[in-house]
Structure formats: C-alpha cells, structure tokens
Amino acid sequence: MAGQARVLYDFEGQPGTSELSITTGEILNVTSKDVGEGWWEGSNQRGLSGIFPAAYVEAIVQTYNVPPAMPPPPLPQIYVEENTAPVIQQQSQYDDDWDDDWDDDVSEVNPASHANAAPGGRSNSDVGSALDVNLAGLKLGDGKGTVRKNLNRFSHFVKTGGEAYILGASKVTATDSDYIHIIETNDGITWAPNPQPYSCVVASPKKESKLKGLKSFIAYQLTPSLNNIQVSRRYKHFDWLHERLVEKFCIIPIPPLPDKQISGRYEEQFIERRRLQLQSFVSRVSNHPILSRSDVWLHFLTCTDAKRWKSGKRKAEKDEVIGAAIFSVVQVPEKALDPLQLDSQTEAFGRFVQSFDTAVRTMQSNFAEQVKRQQGPYKRDYQRIGQSFRTLSTAMELLETAPLTRALAHTADTYDQIALLCEDQPRLDFEPMGDLLHDYRGLLASFPDIITVHKGALQKRRELERSATEGKTESNVVIRAQQRTDVVSYTLLAEMSYFHQERVRDYNAAAKIFLQEQIAYYQKIVDHLQSTLSQYKDV
Numbered sequence: 001m002a003g004q005a006r007v008l009y010d011f012e013g014q015p016g017t018s019e020l021s022i023t024t025g026e027i028l029n030v031t032s033k034d035v036g037e038g039w040w041e042g043s044n045q046r047g048l049s050g051i052f053p054a055a056y057v058e059a060i061v062q063t064y065n066v067p068p069a070m071p072p073p074p075l076p077q078i079y080v081e082e083n084t085a086p087v088i089q090q091q092s093q094y095d096d097d098w099d100d101d102w103d104d105d106v107s108e109v110n111p112a113s114h115a116n117a118a119p120g121g122r123s124n125s126d127v128g129s130a131l132d133v134n135l136a137g138l139k140l141g142d143g144k145g146t147v148r149k150n151l152n153r154f155s156h157f158v159k160t161g162g163e164a165y166i167l168g169a170s171k172v173t174a175t176d177s178d179y180i181h182i183i184e185t186n187d188g189i190t191w192a193p194n195p196q197p198y199s200c201v202v203a204s205p206k207k208e209s210k211l212k213g214l215k216s217f218i219a220y221q222l223t224p225s226l227n228n229i230q231v232s233r234r235y236k237h238f239d240w241l242h243e244r245l246v247e248k249f250c251i252i253p254i255p256p257l258p259d260k261q262i263s264g265r266y267e268e269q270f271i272e273r274r275r276l277q278l279q280s281f282v283s284r285v286s287n288h289p290i291l292s293r294s295d296v297w298l299h300f301l302t303c304t305d306a307k308r309w310k311s312g313k314r315k316a317e318k319d320e321v322i323g324a325a326i327f328s329v330v331q332v333p334e335k336a337l338d339p340l341q342l343d344s345q346t347e348a349f350g351r352f353v354q355s356f357d358t359a360v361r362t363m364q365s366n367f368a369e370q371v372k373r374q375q376g377p378y379k380r381d382y383q384r385i386g387q388s389f390r391t392l393s394t395a396m397e398l399l400e401t402a403p404l405t406r407a408l409a410h411t412a413d414t415y416d417q418i419a420l421l422c423e424d425q426p427r428l429d430f431e432p433m434g435d436l437l438h439d440y441r442g443l444l445a446s447f448p449d450i451i452t453v454h455k456g457a458l459q460k461r462r463e464l465e466r467s468a469t470e471g472k473t474e475s476n477v478v479i480r481a482q483q484r485t486d487v488v489s490y491t492l493l494a495e496m497s498y499f500h501q502e503r504v505r506d507y508n509a510a511a512k513i514f515l516q517e518q519i520a521y522y523q524k525i526v527d528h529l530q531s532t533l534s535q536y537k538d539v
Contacts, residue, residue: 002030005042005057009167013050020050028057038164055169161324162453166460166484170328172320177295178329182494189333189493191289198226200286200301202279205271218271220278224286224301231304235260238278240313244296245285248322251450251491252291253499255284256442277435284439289498324453332490336482339458342489349496350451357444364437371426371434379423386415407535414532418525429517436510443499450492457488 005028013019022028022044030042035051043049164170181192204221223230238257245254258277285291296319299312321329393408464481467473 002033002040002042004028004060005030005040006060007057009056011052011056013052018050020044020048020052022052022056027060028052030059055164055167162327162456162488163460165324165327165488166457166481168480168484170325172325172328174321174329177293178321180290180326180330180491182330182332182490184333184335188497189490190497191494194289194292196226198224198286198292200224200282202275202282205275218274220275222282222301227302229302229304231302233300235274235278237300238281241296241300244316244319245291245294248294248296248319249291249326250323250453251326252288252495253443253446253450254291255281255439257281258438273431276432277438280435280439284502287502327484327487327491330487330491332487337486337489339461339485342458342493345496346451346454346492350448353444353447353451357441360437360440360444364434364441367430367434367437371430374426374430375423379419382415382419382422386412386419388412389415401539403539404536407532407539410535411532414528417528421521421524421528425517425521429514429521433510433514436506440503440506450495454488454492457485461485 007022007024007026007028010024011019011022013021020042026044028042028044030040031049032041033054035041038054039051040054040057041049041051161170183190183192201223202220203223205218207216208219209216217234217236219232219234221230222233235257239260242254242257258274258281285297291297296312296316299309299316303309303312389408390412393405393412396408397405461481464473464478468475468478
C-alpha cells in the first residue's frame, strides 16, 4: 500500500470507467501513485476501489512504517480507450551530436515536461498534466451540490496545468532566474523591462558538411551584443529552441520559425531569405522582456562548448517550470483586479485578434499573389512589349533612318530592363511585408489558447466563489484562488500590452519601408522611360 490520502474535493466518477467517486473528508487507502496522467489508485472505507484525481486529495503523512506498495490492478479497457492518452515511447528527436541534419535528428523527450505543455498548435504533446485533472463532477464542501461538468475531461485549461495551479496543487522547484515580474506604469500593466537590453545579428550563412561530404547543412552565425561572441547554429537548433520556448511559456506567443524546406534549401536566394526570417525570429525573442532573459534562450545564444551545450540541452528538456506552472513564478502588483472589467477587456481583445488574423491572412494571400504576378505574368508582359518594339525596329531597318530604329531598339531594351526590375522588386517590398505577416500569423494563432487558459481560470474562480456563498467551500480557499487568478490575469494583460506596442512599431516601420520601396521602384521605371523618350528628340 502506498499510504493514505484525505479527500479535499468531491469527485463523481464517470459510469463505465474505473473512476472511483470520492467525498470530501473521507480517508482513502492509496495503492498506487503511478497510474499516470494525474490519477492515483486506491479504495475507500466501503471497499470500493478505482482511480481518482490526485489533485483532489492530499497524502496523509504516516508516522509509522508502511508495507511495501502493491502493484496496481490493470485498468479496465474502456477506461484505457476513452480517457487515457496513449503513452508513446519516443526516441529522442535530437541526439547529442548537434551536427546531424534536422530532418533525421532525434531528441530526448521529457515525458513530465511534455505533459504540462500547451496544446493547440503550441506543442506537439497532447497529454494532460501530471498534476492536473478536470473538475468534472466536482462537489465542494458537504457534497450537496455538483459543479457543472466539463464535457472535455482534458480541456486546454486542464492540459496546460491551469486548473492545478488555481487549486494550489501545482508544485514546482524554481530558481531566481525563473521569476518573472509584472509592473503597473502610467501606460498600464506591463512586463518589467530587461535591465540589460541587447540585440543579436544573424549573418554569414554558409554550407558545411560532415562524414566526408555525405551530410550537408547550412550554418548561421549569431552574434549577440551582450558578449559579442559568435556562435554557429543550424535550423535544427532553432527548431529545438522553438519547441522549448513553446513548452515553457504558455502565456507568451512564440514567434514562428520559417517553414521547413528540403528541395532547394542550398540555393543562394533561399538561404538569404531564410537568414532574414531567422533574423526576425531572433530579434523578436531578444526584444521580448521575458523571453530575452530565459535560461534556454541564453543557452542557445551564448553556448560555444559542445559539452556545455549537451548539459544545458538536457536541463532545458527537464525543466519543471513549464505550461501553467510558470504562473507560480510570476510576481504581480498587490492590487486586486476587477473580474468584470477583465471580461470586457479580454472579450474585446479576443474579437480584435480574430479580426486582425483575418486581415493578416487576406493581406498575406494578396501579397503572395502579387509576387507571383510580378515574377510571372507582369514580367512576361513587359518582355512582350519590349519584343514588340524590337520587332518593329528590325522591320523598319530596311527603309527607316538610323535614329528612329535606334530609338525603337532602345525602347525594347528599356522594357526588358523594366521586366527585370519587376521580377526583382518583390524582394524589396512584398516579400519583407510577407515575412512580417508570416510572423503575425504565428503570433495571432497562439492567442486563442492563451485567452482560453485565462477564461478557464476565471471560470474556476467563479465556481469556487459560488460554492463559498453556498457554504460548501472555505473562504481562505477562495481567497487564494482569487489571488492566483489575478496572477493569470496580470500575465495576459502584460502580454496584451506588449503585443499592441510591438504591433504599432512593426507595422509603422514595415508600411514606411514598403511605400519607400514602391516609390523607388516606380521612380526607376520613370527614369528608364524618360531616358528612352530622350532618344526620339533627334529623330
């Protein structure tokens, strides 16, 4: 036997499963704590046995020796099929040799850490928190009332560990570098700024090889201003870093990486385009007041030793402060927040995100189409115009005077040059804007999950407050839940503030550059046409 546990909250097991219904205050005999996915196994005083959520009970510390734990009985097949995410023994996605190609790399996966990672596109994991369970059929106090069931027993709020945090069941070991601070200024609620801001340059991509040329890859040189020491990183290292950031920061949208590509990935134009996209990713992380100070990012940015890289990599993959556990290390102002005002702010922000996402997608589609047209039909149209003038010039050479045929030939050359300008121009205006739109599609795609976590926290708070008014939950439990909910709210407000600030800066700068390049493009065309026009003065 693994000991005994006292039930903190009522739980109603679902029919047809091995779940055990438990009542607040009763003592359970725990037979196994290794069932997984936040469940323990045991029996009650009436001799009924089954599994129950670990977050709903607290272990009773025994002052005497207990017998060795008995192996748990197998779970019913219906429970395994309906309520348990498959446990997959994964090979490591990135091995210790950091020079392997990204498309055949393997890496160590920390099951405990992935269990807390946010799903919905923000992580590859779809397994629930090891500490977290859903409040399905939760009864509080004397068990006379039952909270409305959540049909999704492993909702996003649950999977991120949000419910465990609000209930106070999430325990993590944190270091000083893990702590995050939020402040209130005249501009509102914001992340505390990085006291030592820095930048980083991605440059000098070059093709390298190993195994006597059998494996080739592109290495990018990163130089952070905080130490001016250059490090070499490949796309697979960026990919690994991105997974770690997404797993750790469920409260912050992580900038997207450029899309993976196999064919043509060693072409000069592709390499330069990817360098620019990676520069955007690096700049966004370096500028963020929280991401820029995270241990995993600084390790990626500064580590030059292979052994230290491996140890830091393992440490990051075993990090406990991930998912909603990160709320445990967030320090916020003491001022309590108004839930009704929060509802209004988050609803308005949610509508803005949806509208902005639609606008970004539409603009990205239109700009991509414009690039295709300029490099295809528009270019060919200018070439056809040039060929028409060239044909006319050739035909007139038989009878016409030399000045006119030269002018017509010059006109043909001008339109050929305009065709080349048209083909090259997207590199200067439409593609940079398209890269910005790509960044924001990735950022905007993360906000629905972040907002869902916040809504889940507010919902649990209201449930506990309602239960307290009915005398089923102690007031101190509600007060602590309110304080924890405020932490979740402060983080959302801080990130909303930062997002709006960056949005204004990004699109203001991008629109200026786009228009400047458009003006320069058409000015070049005008200059070419005016030069050609002058050829006809002597005819």
